[in-house]
Amino acid sequence: MQNERLRAAMAEGGWTHASLAAKVDVDPKSVERWVNLGRTPRRETAMRAAETIGEDVFALWPKLRQARAARAVSPELVALYSQRADLPVSVFIDLFTQARKRIDVLVYAAVFLHEAYPRLNDLLRERAAEGCTVRIAVGDAGSANVQQRGQEEKFGLGVESRCQLAMMHYRSLVGTPGIELRTHATTLYNSIYRADDQMLVNAHVWGVNAYGAPVWHLRRNNDGGMFDGYAGSFDAVWATATPVQGG
CATH class of the missing domain: 1.10.260.40 (lambda repressor-like DNA-binding domains)
Structure with missing residues (x-):
């Protein structure tokens, strides 16, 4: 236009x-x-x-105007979106493409990434080959918290099946140098997509599917800020998660 x-x-x-x-x-x-x-x-x-x-x-x-309003709320807030569906997948892919040191993904499934961008695994391999550390935490389909989320969102076994599908997508990455895949059984308060000092946080709302919940785009600019808070929560979940073995 x-x-x-x-x-x-x-x-x-x-x-x-x-x-x-x-x-x-x-x-x-x-x-x-x-x-x-x-x-x-x-x-x-x-x-x-x-x-x-x-x-x-x-x-x-x-x-x-949106960017100016976001900065008035917090210097780390780049943009705020009312729901994840408002973001084209290219926003996530561009973020990962720019990463040079670290990519962290904490989700239950987020299969929309592979569905909209089939080259996601290739991109992650390329970033890892360039020295980027990639950590992916996917929901354990058999965990009580994943099953409870399906009930809350009136999605039944949908959440469990999507966790299984996400694992099918990511499993081929197991064994790739620089990439680690784990499953977690935590209550997922936020899905986190981090690339170096930028992060997309999909805040979850009770009874609402993730695509209908808000997303904020953060950029780290000081110690102990919002960005570090979410980064710390990722590390805490990662420490409890189970490594996925090959085979």
């Missing part, structure tokens, strides 16, 4: 893709994507561009 407001402002001021790009220190292709594809630049870049052409930054890129 084109950004007609940006296009009009640039035309009125005599700005070309190349001249605006030079002024705000980006590649001209970036400006072309802002105009023709409606892409939203980073906040700092957007502010420089808006100031350069004499426009309100939030009028040009309304999505930045």
